[in-house]
Amino acid sequence: MSLFGTLRTPRHLVFGAGQRHALAGYATALGHRALVVTDERLGVDQEFIRLVDSLKQAGLDTKVFDGTIAELPVECIARAVEAGRAVGADLVIGIGGGSCLDAAKVTALLLAHGGKASDYYGEFKIPAPVLPLILMPTTSGTGSEVTPVAVVTDPDRAVKVGIASPHIISHTAICDPELTWSCPPGLTAVSGADALTHAIEAFTTLRREPTGTIVHEHVFLGKNALSDNYALLAISHIVSSLKRACDNGSDIEARERLMLGATAAGLAFGTAGTAAAHAVQYPVGAMTHTPHGAGVAVMMPYVMEFNRAHCEPELVEIGQAMGLDLMGMTTFERASVTIDAVDALFASVGIPKTVADLGVVSSQLPLVCEQAMGSARLIKNNPRPIELDTMAILVEAAFSGDRASLRATATTR
Ligand SMILES: NC(=O)c1ccc[n+]([C@@H]2O[C@H](COP(=O)([O-])OP(=O)(O)OC[C@H]3O[C@@H](n4cnc5c(N)ncnc54)[C@H](O)[C@@H]3O)[C@@H](O)[C@H]2O)c1
Numbered sequence: 001m002s003l004f005g006t007l008r009t010p011r012h013l014v015f016g017a018g019q020r021h022a023l024a025g026y027a028t029a030l031g032h033r034a035l036v037v038t039d040e041r042l043g044v045d046q047e048f049i050r051l052v053d054s055l056k057q058a059g060l061d062t063k064v065f066d067g068t069i070a071e072l073p074v075e076c077i078a079r080a081v082e083a084g085r086a087v088g089a090d091l092v093i094g095i096g097g098g099s100c101l102d103a104a105k106v107t108a109l110l111l112a113h114g115g116k117a118s119d120y121y122g123e124f125k126i127p128a129p130v131l132p133l134i135l136m137p138t139t140s141g142t143g144s145e146v147t148p149v150a151v152v153t154d155p156d157r158a159v160k161v162g163i164a165s166p167h168i169i170s171h172t173a174i175c176d177p178e179l180t181w182s183c184p185p186g187l188t189a190v191s192g193a194d195a196l197t198h199a200i201e202a203f204t205t206l207r208r209e210p211t212g213t214i215v216h217e218h219v220f221l222g223k224n225a226l227s228d229n230y231a232l233l234a235i236s237h238i239v240s241s242l243k244r245a246c247d248n249g250s251d252i253e254a255r256e257r258l259m260l261g262a263t264a265a266g267l268a269f270g271t272a273g274t275a276a277a278h279a280v281q282y283p284v285g286a287m288t289h290t291p292h293g294a295g296v297a298v299m300m301p302y303v304m305e306f307n308r309a310h311c312e313p314e315l316v317e318i319g320q321a322m323g324l325d326l327m328g329m330t331t332f333e334r335a336s337v338t339i340d341a342v343d344a345l346f347a348s349v350g351i352p353k354t355v356a357d358l359g360v361v362s363s364q365l366p367l368v369c370e371q372a373m374g375s376a377r378l379i380k381n382n383p384r385p386i387e388l389d390t391m392a393i394l395v396e397a398a399f400s401g402d403r404a405s406l407r408a409t410a411t412t413r
């Protein structure tokens with residue numbers, strides 16, 4: 001297959017300690033009336049208040065909406081939109097974890113085009129550009145600051161739903177690792193595990209035949225030569241920093257590497273996509289109210305094993321990017337060592353081993369499978385084709401903790 005690559009990225013991406021101070025300069029170039037979308041925790045944070053003051057001093061009319069609720073129920077977005085309308089916002093700035101960034105994305109969408117979030121569920125449903133967006137993450141995790149998707153909780157839907165369109169990629173992403181210093185170990189672990197899962201899923205996702213119109217047919221295109229580069233960058237930074245940042249939140253180098261890795265993982269999956277680990281997390285998260293990052297990380301080693309026959313060389317490359325010693329082994333053994341190392345890393349930061357540990361009970365497994373299959377944009381990206389019966393095998397193994405059983409079910413390329 002010939003070389004093919006695509007990047008969908010913000011116009012500006014700046015990373016580094018202290019770079020939050022670039023906010024006002026970027027904002028004044030984009031608008032006059034800014035809506036800042038955040039949550040209650042950050043709304044009273046002294047550093048946040050200083051950032052908002054810097055916007056005001058730069059001459060921007062600035063309104064703060066601090067009503068974002070974690071996991072993003074759609075009702076809170078409606079309130080953000082009201083706040084934005086009331087001030088005639090022409091710029092939306094999201095500051096916070098993935099929930100705040102996604103809230104800002106959907107708010108910029110609804111302020112520009114009206115309607116409600118559900119009008120835009122799915123891929124390519126946004127007709128034209130949204131209000132300009134500046135996103136500044138305070139967790140090292142989702143990569144939402146650079147991705148073309150926002151994920152919301154809708155009471156009318158059993159599982160979380162995505163709005164995926166290149167139009168909701170931020171105009172400017174500002175990644176300042178100092179904003180993550182306040183993340184407690186548990187949050188650092190689950191958000192960092194989410195980021196590593198993004199990188200691994202992006203690197204192992206299906207590689208499609210690059211037709212001349214592929215970029216208009218899929219928001220998430222599958223594995224490609226440019227997303228691969230960011231996925232490997234992300235894996236090496238996250239693997240070398242995740243445990244360090246969890247064990248010692250003041251380890252500045254680890255904090256920096258983890259955030260650079262999380263943003264790079266966003267660049268990788270924002271084009272390539274994620275797959276089965278994310279598909280299964282949506283129902284598991286809805287049933288157990290456990291964090292997104294914990295659910296995807298529980299699934300990742302099982303999904304790697306399930307997919308092995310369709311991505312063994314890629315698993316070996318992941319092991320190499322992790323810095324594992326794979327000398328003198330067969331490809332099969334190298335892939336095995338890589339999967340075990342991902343499992344061990346997640347265990348070392350407190351990620352549970354099974355979906356049962358997350359709170360799923362056996363009677364829920366059929367519904368987990370059915371709802372996971374409903375995430376069409378994720379299922380179609382998995383390198384090994386999945387049907388309901390094979391999904392059941394994957395989910396059963398992740399429930400019982402029997403990763404070895406998946407080896408026997410692996411089909412060949
Ligand atoms: N759009 C995307 O590309 C994408 C990708 C993956 C996940 N997501 C979504 O992102 C959300 C998860 O985001 P998240 O993991 O960043 O967590 P989050 O935004 O849900 O925040 C979790 C909690 O951490 C707190 N928090 C955030 N930053 C902090 C800091 N620096 N110090 C102390 N506390 C802090 C928040 O106030 C909140 O209480 C989910 O809704 C998930 O579905 C989106």
Ligand SMILES: [Fe+2]
Nearest residue numbers: 194198292296
């Ligand atoms: Fe994720």
